[in-house]
Amino acid sequence: GAVVSQHPSWVICKSGTSVKIECRSLDFQATTMFWYRQFPKQSLMLMATSNEGSKATYEQGVEKDKFLINHASLTLSTLTVTSAHPEDSSFYICSARVGGGGDTQYFGPGTRLTVL
Amino acid sequence: DQQVKQNSPSLSVQEGRISILNCDYTNSMFDYFLWYKKYPAEGPTFLISISSIKDKNEDGRFTVFLNKSAKHLSLHIVPSQPGDSAVYFCAASAHNQGGKLIFGQGTELSVKP
Numbered sequence: 001g002a003v004v005s006q007h008p009s010w011v012i013c014k015s016g017t018s019v020k021i022e023c024r025s026l027d028f029q030a031t032t033m034f035w036y037r038q039f040p041k042q043s044l045m046l047m048a049t050s051n052e053g054s055k056a057t058y059e060q061g062v063e064k065d066k067f068l069i070n071h072a073s074l075t076l077s078t079l080t081v082t083s084a085h086p087e088d089s090s091f092y093i094c095s096a097r098v099g100g101g102g103d104t105q106y107f108g109p110g111t112r113l114t115v116l
Numbered sequence: 117d118q119q120v121k122q123n124s125p126s127l128s129v130q131e132g133r134i135s136i137l138n139c140d141y142t143n144s145m146f147d148y149f150l151w152y153k154k155y156p157a158e159g160p161t162f163l164i165s166i167s168s169i170k171d172k173n174e175d176g177r178f179t180v181f182l183n184k185s186a187k188h189l190s191l192h193i194v195p196s197q198p199g200d201s202a203v204y205f206c207a208a209s210a211h212n213q214g215g216k217l218i219f220g221q222g223t224e225l226s227v228k229p
Contacts, residue, residue, distance in 0.1 A: 107159035
């Protein structure tokens with residue numbers, strides 16, 4: 001299957017700082033990438049849909065000014081958690097879709113964010 | 117409103133037997149369904165998918181069944197192996213809703229030797 005990488009795999013930061021997470025599709029071009037968040041023992045919750053060259057579409061309840069998404073190329077999307085607080089601590093996972101609306105999404109390995 | 121539901125949080129099966137994981141959905145617009153396997157602190161790994169025009173898709177030990185009238189799908193793993201122990205998520209998408217995936221809560225499968 002298609003390979004998606006994320007960097008960093010884990011990060012610890014102080015409250016009030018910003019953290020950037022990168023998501024890359026390594027062997028295919030992804031016009032659409034998705035960002036999810038998972039709390040312990042819960043399901044994956046879609047945060048936003050990222051389309052290359054356009055603004056991200058955020059799900060209800062997700063603050064777009066808090067979670068900045070940039071999809072500057074067909075292989076890279078970034079999520080920046082701005083002014084992070086302890087409640088932002090979570091497991092963030094990106095995925096990339098190979099083709100059109102019904103195609104499979106391939107997931108990155110995830111990034112564990114801990115805000116002190 | 118939970119559009120995709122996995123009502124069994126856990127399932128324990130003996131090695132060599134069949135594992136059946138169930139998933140129900142409420143949105144009749146869903147037209148593509150997927151199963152993912154996930155280990156702790158890792159991203160989900162794609163297992164198998166099915167389009168709404170089919171009622172069965174098979175790939176090796178994994179078979180997914182779709183019952184559109186009941187809005188129900190299931191994943192069968194046979195024979196089950198200890199390495200299959202993980203959390204399994206079903207997910208659904210609708211082409212006219214941008215193809216974004218809606219996940220169930222997950223079922224933790226434990227295959228005992």
